[in-house]
Amino acid sequence: MTAIAVKRPRALSFGNLWISAGIIAVLLLYPVFFGKAMNFGVSTVLFAGFAMAWNILGGWAGQTSLGHAALLGVGAYTMTLLAIPERGPAWLHSVGIGSGAAIAPWWGILAGMVLAVLLSLVWGSLTFRLQGSYFTLSSIAVALILRLVAINEDFTGGSQGLFMPDLPTFFGLDLFDRRVEYGLAVGFVVITLIVTHIIRRSRTGYALQAVREDEDGARALGIDPARMKLIAFAISAALTALGGGLYAIYLQAFEPHTLLELPLSVQIALMAIIGGRTSLQGPVIGAVVLAVFGEVFRNLFSSANLLIYGVLILVVTLFAPGGIMGLFSRRGRRLGTAR
């Protein structure tokens, strides 16, 4: 007995860092081979980041949001409004803040992240005490309300939306250059991956999974489910708003009908679910697959995207509840060390 050295199993780990490294390498190589398709590249990589950010709440905490467009919108609108002198800065100046000059996008994005976190904390503390699908329903409503506000207020550009004529350079780089935007988008994905790996190893990550699996079981172990969900939501909101700011730069001009619509929220959720919400990097895979799919069947998508999304949700939940990554691991488990 004692002669056999039994290897003691470990659970505490950042998860498979090699997969993330591989994903980042592939993303960095994309412009080398597809330099002509940078629009597709930037938006796909941004959505990979959105799906990763969504999954911190949707996958780790198990709270399905169909309103992440609201958080994305907060990031995009805040950053853009602050970048256009006659809108945000002028208003701030009128209440005695600032000089009325344009505010640099990085500060605008930071402000958007703060606002998104505040929104998520208010929204979460109102809804997380209720169990079941109330949160999902509320998330649709919140995005809808923000959209109505954006459409009806002159300040936010009404239904016309906003246009950013120019931006300062970022360390000497032109922010409207697609290659620069691509780099920033990859940086966004890298941040979401790092945050996810840190969660994977942390006490917070364990508590979130416990809450997802069984709230009462988690409470018995000293975990406050509402608090854990709020933490996940705040992290998810901050990252989504960060991506939202980058998305606004990429779009340069946007309107509430495209940015704050339900299909955008569904698309983000679906990318994570298709990729595998209980896998570390699944959302990135889902985003790429869905984006390529959408590009190949572009005509089909533009006329019936919600219908296609509906069918995809059905197919995935029925045949591959663990998503694409789930197909590669037994029972679709990947977040944990269970094999």
Next chain:
Amino acid sequence: MTALNAVTAPLLEARNVRVQFGGNVAVHDISLSARAGEIVGLIGPNGAGKTTLFNALSGFVRPAGGTVLYDGRDITRLTPQARARLGMARTFQVERPFEDLSVLENVMVASFLRHRGHKAEDLAYSVLERVGLSDRATQPAAELNLARRRRLELAKALALEPRLLFLDEVIAGLNPPAQAEMIVLIQQLADSGLAIIMVEHIMQVIMTLSNHVVCMAFGELLAEGDPKFVANHPDVIRAYLGEDDD
């Protein structure tokens, strides 16, 4: 034991706890207390209200009346998570493993309450060794059989490093050797200073382990006292004889 009881104040004291579901009184003004190092056996036929009493004491249902004192402090309105942090741990009669997590990870969720990083992992693993589950550490909890799920319940409770432990039928359903192991373990835990309140249907287990037995039926107290006294109490015998299906 009586000498000990006389000097130490109870760690947990429930006074006239009453639980109602609509018009149904599931627990009718029950009082009980447990001291450090003491094992209190809670018995009663099916549906007597034992689990409901546990739920009230651990914060999962709000009592309609009565008070719960822990370490001299009124905790009647505290949430389950706050009670867990104070040192109260429970198992669930119907096991609640986090199915997507491995056995070790399940226990780490608990050991993270008081430890960080590798310390939490080490504690979780040593608890698994203690309950005899370390060979299953990497297995998904969903794949455990009933007996092992019971052990996992206990492991999670122990990894909280509690001072008070509620055990809701952790022995029933185990095979005889496993039962014997569990009995030894529970005795060791009490000897190390834990206050234990346990629900068990197997009379012999209750007789061996308990310092004090409380018997309830239909939510009411039938009898309490030392194990022999309760086991021979006419009301208790009647309540158990009246139940043919057990």
